[in-house]
Amino acid sequence: MFRLPALSASVADARGRVRARLREWGLGAELRDDACLVVTELFTNAVRHTDSEKITCALHDAGLVIRLEVTDQGCGDRDPVPYAAQDDEEGGRGLLLVSVLAAAWGSDPAAEGTGRVVWAELAVHRPPC
Template sequence: MLPVPNAPAGPCVIAHRWAYDPENVQRARDELRLHLAKWGTPVEVMESAVLVLSELFTNALRHARQPEGRHVETRFERRASGVRIEVHDAGETRPERREVHPDEECGRGLVLVDALTGGRWGVGERAGVGKMVWAVCGPAHAGVEVSA
């Protein structure tokens, strides 16, 4: 885990860089869980957020190109309605939610993210190469927060 240069700093924003290593998915989940606990996040929001992060980070590892020296970045931002999760990677291809045939073994990640966030997720630009995928997890009654 490395610091992210020029990332917003403060007690409500946590940013880290991770090597392209599948073991870092669990490390990032542990990091998110730690901060959500410090922020007093309700358990049901915490469980959804950790699962959403796991899906987004795994997608970054699976689908993003791995140019030499590139990392996956995560950012967690505490919000009144829960937490905003960002996963930055060097891949140019934007993820899209798709319908999956029942016999397929994978491809349901963004359907799950969509369900857990109530549709509060998207893809945005980032400084440099690649993209940023974001999602907002919070109570089901929270208003829709849209932001790239």
């Protein structure tokens, strides 16, 4: 688990930390790439759509899936939902990408009583022993 300032500049740091942890766990390049894209989208949404000062990221190895959690400090205007971006719109496709890459994703109230945890589970394909 790590906590970073809720700044756009922190997104690259979060991505690098996730990539390094998954590499330490011996997980493949494709999963690392997918997880980095997911954390980029979730962290960016927390920066843009909440008034957080800090954002917490956590990774959990649950065997068949890796669970990635991004926790903000709250005051977002609604639960995250994929947006149907128009062809000429520059943004708005992040949660659609998350939904394609993740086996499951969603959001829950943060344990501290304020904020939200947005999570995604990515399937792990481990070689047989």
